[in-house]
Amino acid sequence: MTLNLSLARNYEPEDVWLPFSESILEWDRDFYQLMLNDEIRMIAYKNAIQQVVKPGMVVLDLGTGTGILGLWALQAGAKYLYAIDLNSEILSIAIQTFEQGNFTGRYEVFNGISYDINLPTRVDLIISEIMGNIGDNEDFIPILTDARHRFLKKEGRMLPSRVYSKLVPVSSLKAHQQVQSKNAKRINANYSIENILQRFAIKSPFSIYYDVIIPHTSYLSTPQVAKEFKLDGNDQPVYEIALTFTVEVDGIFTGFKGSFVANLSDSVTLDISGCDIASRTTSDSWKHCYLPVEIPVEVKLGDEIYLLYSRSYPKYRDSLFRQCYKWSGTIKRQGHVINVFHQSMEGGE
Numbered sequence: 001m002t003l004n005l006s007l008a009r010n011y012e013p014e015d016v017w018l019p020f021s022e023s024i025l026e027w028d029r030d031f032y033q034l035m036l037n038d039e040i041r042m043i044a045y046k047n048a049i050q051q052v053v054k055p056g057m058v059v060l061d062l063g064t065g066t067g068i069l070g071l072w073a074l075q076a077g078a079k080y081l082y083a084i085d086l087n088s089e090i091l092s093i094a095i096q097t098f099e100q101g102n103f104t105g106r107y108e109v110f111n112g113i114s115y116d117i118n119l120p121t122r123v124d125l126i127i128s129e130i131m132g133n134i135g136d137n138e139d140f141i142p143i144l145t146d147a148r149h150r151f152l153k154k155e156g157r158m159l160p161s162r163v164y165s166k167l168v169p170v171s172s173l174k175a176h177q178q179v180q181s182k183n184a185k186r187i188n189a190n191y192s193i194e195n196i197l198q199r200f201a202i203k204s205p206f207s208i209y210y211d212v213i214i215p216h217t218s219y220l221s222t223p224q225v226a227k228e229f230k231l232d233g234n235d236q237p238v239y240e241i242a243l244t245f246t247v248e249v250d251g252i253f254t255g256f257k258g259s260f261v262a263n264l265s266d267s268v269t270l271d272i273s274g275c276d277i278a279s280r281t282t283s284d285s286w287k288h289c290y291l292p293v294e295i296p297v298e299v300k301l302g303d304e305i306y307l308l309y310s311r312s313y314p315k316y317r318d319s320l321f322r323q324c325y326k327w328s329g330t331i332k333r334q335g336h337v338i339n340v341f342h343q344s345m346e347g348g349e
Contacts, residue, residue, distance in 0.1 A: 167243065
C-alpha cells in the first residue's frame, strides 16, 4: 500500500475537520494511508506490541485494518493471529500484508462485526485500536467488553490495558468561526457536514464534535480526566459526568478540547494531546476532539465552568455506531451565573 505523505501533513493548528469517528463504515484507502503515516500512533503501538507479545502467543487483532498491528505481533513471535475487520476491501490489504511478511498458515481473517464472529480458540492477547479521539467515540466499550468475555483467556491481556478521556475548556475563535460557517475540511467528497447534520437530525453545527488540533496555548484551565476505562469487562458505555473547571487565564470560551491517554503496555503510553505539528507530537489521524459551544463567552481569571458531559444510545437510532454525546453547563463569576450552554447530538437542536 503506497503512502500519501501529503495527507498526513496537510493541516494547521485549529483547522476544523469533520469527525472521522462518525464515519467508520465510510473509511476509504486515503484514511487508512493517513493512519499508517501517523508517527505518534505507529511508534507507540509498535513499541508496545514488541514488549507485550511473547513467542507462542495466540493473538487477536480486533479491527485489523491494513494488518500492520497484526504483522508486528507475528514478527514479535506470535504463534497464530486472528484478524477481524468490517471492511472487506481493506481486509484484503491485511492479507497481502501478512503474506508479504511470509506468515502463510499462521493467520486467519474474519470479515464482519466482532459480535457476529466466533473464534476457534481463545487468545492470549487482544490488540485493538478502535479508540476515537475522545476515547470511546468509536464505541469501543461494548465491542471490547464482548471480545474480552468471548475471545480472551482468563489470564489474557488487553492492549491497550487502560484508556483515559480528558477534557479542558479552550479559547479557539478560529475553530469556532469555521464551525459557524460550516467550513470543515473532509478527507473525501462523500463526507459532508450536511450529511452528518441530517443523519443526527440536528440543525446546529455546534451540536456535533469535530477533529481539530487545539494548541495548549488555547487552554483556559487545567485538563481533567473525564472518564477512565479499565477495559476489564465492567466499563459502562452510558454515563453522565459532572466536572468543574476554574478559569486560569482571561479569554473567550468557545468549547472543550477532548483527547485520550492510553496505556498500551507497562512502559508505553500513547497521549494524543500534543499540538506541535512541526515536531510530529500530534496525531495526524486522531487529531483532537473539539466540542464547541454555540455562543462564545468572555471569561476571566477565577470564573468557574460547570460541565455536565454525557454519552447515551438514543432508542430511535438503529445504526451500528449510534452513540450520542451531550455537553452542557453554566459559567459562574463570584457565585453568579453569567452564561449557560447546551449542545447535544441527540437531535432536535
